[in-house]
Amino acid sequence: MQKTSKSTPTLANLLASSALLDNLLTGVLVVDSALKIHLANAAARQFFALTPRRLQQANLALVDKDLALDISLDLARIRQAITQEHSFSDSEVLLVSKGQRHWVQVSVTPLGTEQGLALIEVHLVDQQKKISQELQQRTQQQAARELVRALAHEIKNPLAGLRGAAQLLERALVQEELKEFTQLIIGQADRLSKLVDRLLGPQQVRTYQAENVHCVLERVSGLMQLAISPEIELSRDYDPSIPELIMDAEQLEQAFLNVVQNAAQALMGEQSLDCRVNKKKKITLKTRIAHHVLLQGQLHRLVAEIRIIDNGPGVPLELRDTLFYPLVSGRPQGTGLGLSLAQDIIQQHQGQIALQSSVGHTEFIIYLPLKHSLSPEN
Structure with missing residues (x-):
C-alpha cells in the first residue's frame, strides 16, 4: 500500500479549483513573490476590471500602469509575508479602482508552495465603515448640542447683563470721548452674542x-x-x-x-x-x-x-x-x-x-x- 503524504497546494491545483472560487463574494487573488497575479476569482476580476487577457500580464507591483488603481497598502508587506511565510491582515485599506474609492479588508496568506505563492483576500467594508461613521457623527452631534446648551447658559446671559451695564454707564458719562469705550464693550458683547446664535443654528421655522x-x-x-x-x-x-x-x-x-x-x-x-x-x-x-x-x-x-x-x-x-x-x-x-x-x-x-x-x-x-x-x- 502506497504511503500518502500531506502536500502543499500547487498552482495547478489552485487553477483547477478556480471555478469553485468564482462562487465567493470575496475577491481572491493568487500572486507570486514578484506580485504577478496568477489567479483571480470572478469577484476580484469584476472589482479590478480584469479580463482574462489582462490577467495574464497583471502585476500588483505596477498597479497604476496595469490595473489603473491605487492602494494604500504597502505592497512590500506582501513580498515579506511570502518570504517569511507569515500571514497578516489590514482592516482599513483604501483602494481606488475605476475612479471609485472603496474601503477594503485585506488578508494575505502564504501558501508555502515552491512557486512562492500567496492568497490575497479582498473584502469590501464600505457599508460597515459608513455605519461606523454615522454612529460617530451622531455622537459628535449630541456632544455639540450639549456644548451649545452650556455655552448658551454660561455666555449669553452674562453678556446681556454686561451689555446692559455698559448702556447704563454710557448714559451717566458726561465726556463724549469716554463713550467710545462703552461702545466698544457693547460692540464686543453683540459680536459674542451673534457667535453663540450661530452655534445655536438657524432659529427661523424651516420651509420644506x-x-x-x-x-x-x-x-x-x-x-x-x-x-x-x-x-x-x-x-x-x-x-x-x-x-x-x-x-x-x-x-x-x-x-x-x-x-x-x-x-x-x-x-x-x-x-x-x-x-x-x-x-x-x-x-x-x-x-x-x-x-x-x-x-x-x-x-x-x-x-x-x-x-x-x-x-x-x-x-x-x-x-x-x-x-x-x-x-x-x-x-x-x-x-x-x-x-x-x-x-x-x-x-x-x-x-x-x-x-x-x-x-x-x-x-x-x-x-x-x-x-x-x-x-x-x-
Whole structure:
C-alpha cells in the first residue's frame, strides 16, 4: 500500500479549483513573490476590471500602469509575508479602482508552495465603515448640542447683563470721548452674542418644498465664482436624472456653501505638498444616484449623492475624528462653525455627510434621501 503524504497546494491545483472560487463574494487573488497575479476569482476580476487577457500580464507591483488603481497598502508587506511565510491582515485599506474609492479588508496568506505563492483576500467594508461613521457623527452631534446648551447658559446671559451695564454707564458719562469705550464693550458683547446664535443654528421655522438640488448647487457655484481666487477652478459634474428633493433650499444652500468655502480655504492655505498633488487647484461639485444607503438607521434604496471634491492638502489625521465638532478648525483664523452647522442642516434633512481624505484628494460626500418624511422636530 502506497504511503500518502500531506502536500502543499500547487498552482495547478489552485487553477483547477478556480471555478469553485468564482462562487465567493470575496475577491481572491493568487500572486507570486514578484506580485504577478496568477489567479483571480470572478469577484476580484469584476472589482479590478480584469479580463482574462489582462490577467495574464497583471502585476500588483505596477498597479497604476496595469490595473489603473491605487492602494494604500504597502505592497512590500506582501513580498515579506511570502518570504517569511507569515500571514497578516489590514482592516482599513483604501483602494481606488475605476475612479471609485472603496474601503477594503485585506488578508494575505502564504501558501508555502515552491512557486512562492500567496492568497490575497479582498473584502469590501464600505457599508460597515459608513455605519461606523454615522454612529460617530451622531455622537459628535449630541456632544455639540450639549456644548451649545452650556455655552448658551454660561455666555449669553452674562453678556446681556454686561451689555446692559455698559448702556447704563454710557448714559451717566458726561465726556463724549469716554463713550467710545462703552461702545466698544457693547460692540464686543453683540459680536459674542451673534457667535453663540450661530452655534445655536438657524432659529427661523424651516420651509420644506420640492426643489432641484442642482439649482441650489448652481447658486452656490455662482456665489463661489465671485468669492474664490481665479487660480481655483470650479467645475460641475451633474447627474440630470436626480429628481426633485423635499428640502429647505435656503438652509441646504448654506450647508453646501459652508463645505465649498472650507474646500476653497484649504486650497488657498496649501503650502508644501508632495509630487502626487496636481498643481492646478480645483473644486468639483459632483452629483450621482447612490443605491442602498443607510441613513439615520433607515435603509434607502435610492439617495441623492453630492460630492464636493478638492485636490488640496487633505484633512490632517488629528482632525478627522472631530472635524464636525463646533469650534474645531484647522485654520488659525477659523471659527470651526461652518462644518458643524452644515452637518446639523443635513441631518435635519434626514441625510448624512461623510469625509474621505488623503493628500491631494478630499471628498465631502452628502447623502440626501429622495423620499423625505418630515419629523416633528423639523
